[in-house]
Each structure stands twice: as structure tokens, then as C-alpha cells.
Amino acid sequence: MYNLLKGKRGIIFGALDENSIAWKTAERAHEEGATFVLTNAPIAMRMGQIDKLAEKTNSEVIPADATSIEDLENLVEKATEILGGKLDFVLHSIGMSVNVRKKVPYTESNYDFTAKGWDVSAVSFHKVMSVLYKKDAMNEWGSIVALTYMAAQRVFPDYNDMADNKAYLESIARSFGYYFGSDKKVRVNTISQSPTPTTAGQGVKGFDGFIAYAEKMSPLGNATAQECADYTISLFSDLTKKVTLQNLFHDGGFSNMGVSQSVMEYFIKE
């Protein structure tokens, strides 16, 4: 451990169970000397195991539905009070599509479901940043990160409307990142992560094929949740102060590949 986050305070959204990317990030942030508040939707608290993580990392848990401004205001007020000052880092690790959950094909989208998924997966990032911004709750040189997937740029049919939600999320990072950068010296980035076996990931139809294909295509193999946590810590640390408005691929090289030898082997006839 390198003490990369010594003395830093933050909020971590989205730790549901020990597979969650946010869970691994909380463990790593704790190891690196940070103090933070954990949060998740009230419903997820009942299903998940967040109390176990809170105990392990000496953190408090404050429930918040990330689509509710009222909940977010309460969260940010309480977090700064509990932690004893403004925040240095925030992780948005939230995603949910009702169309995916209910197995509605993309071409048949139910637009009430589309709107709900968009609010949870994309607009919530705007809401989180808006509350942090208006309350002036971030320290200078703080860092805000959200997680995304490459279906924002390329077609992955079974990713359904989450592809559109991720495109919107990445755009919010740039648009809000401009104001956070110029007004508060806070950086905002998205990490575009490899397919990862978590509750959200495994909800995507054909996930096993998806993850196996990405593994064969990526020169370094898929990035794990643990490796994503490591990368996120680097973005929260003072070693990346001038990185902002970026969508950063953390995918073993997948996003720049055309084809790999091991994928080609499936198609070569003797």
C-alpha cells in the first residue's frame, strides 16, 4: 500500500455485494488511508451486505436513492459532517435498466422503463454533481469518477438501452466537468471498464459469451473489478491532478482491437 489517499475524504456509491466494483474500490480506498461514507439505494441496503463492508472499512452508511435530490442533499450534508470537512473524491458506480431487467428487446423499448433506467444510470450523475457543486462540497483538486462501458461508442446488441444511458453519462462527465474544473479545480472522468461478473453485469443477456469474447480479444485480457478499483484509486490520488473530461478505457486493450489471433482461430478453415 502506498498511502495514496491519506487524509482524503469521499463518498462511494454502489457497493451492493463483494463482487461490486464499488465494494473493491472501498476496500482499496481504506487500505490507502482514505475515510469515506458508503451509500446505496434504500432497497439495495436490504438486499445487499453493505454493513459488512462498513464495518471492515470503519465507514458509516447513509442510504440515498441517487435519483432523489432530497436524498442526495441529505447525504452530502451528513457525509461532510461525519467526515469533518469537504470531500476529495466521489465514486458513482450505479447502473440499472428496467428494459434489461424485464427482458424487453431494444426494438420494443417500454419508454417508461427507458426513462427510469436513464434517470438511475445517467441523470443521477448530473444530480450528484449538481448537489456537490451547489453545496460547494468538494475540495480543490478533488476527483469525481463514474463507471461506464464501451457500448456507449460501439454496438453490443444485448446491452440494450444501457448503451444509450452510458453515452449520456459520458457526455455529462464532460459537460459538468467543464464547470467543476474551471470553477472549483475538481476533475471529472469516466472509466470504461471491461465486462465484469457482478450483479449488474450478469443481468445483461449473453453475458458469458460477452466476457469470454472480450477476454480473447484483449491483449492483456479483461480487467477485473479489483484492477478497476486500483485504477480508480489512481484517479482519486494526487498523481492524476490534470486528468479531466476524459473517458478512460480500462479494458486490457479491447477498445483498440480489430481482431486477435485467438478470435481468428475460430474462423480459419483448415
Ligand code: NAI
Ligand atoms: P453492481 O450491481 O454491484 O452495482 C450497481 C449498483 O447500482 C448497485 O449497488 C445498485 O444498488 C446501485 N443502484 C441501482 N439503482 C440505484 C439508485 N436508484 N440509487 C443508488 N444506487 C443505485 O454492479 P457493478 O458491475 O459493480 O456496477 C457498477 C458500475 O459499473 C455501473 O455503472 C455499471 O454499469 C458499470 N460497469 C459494469 C460493467 C460490468 O460488466 N459489470 C462493465 C462496465 C461498467
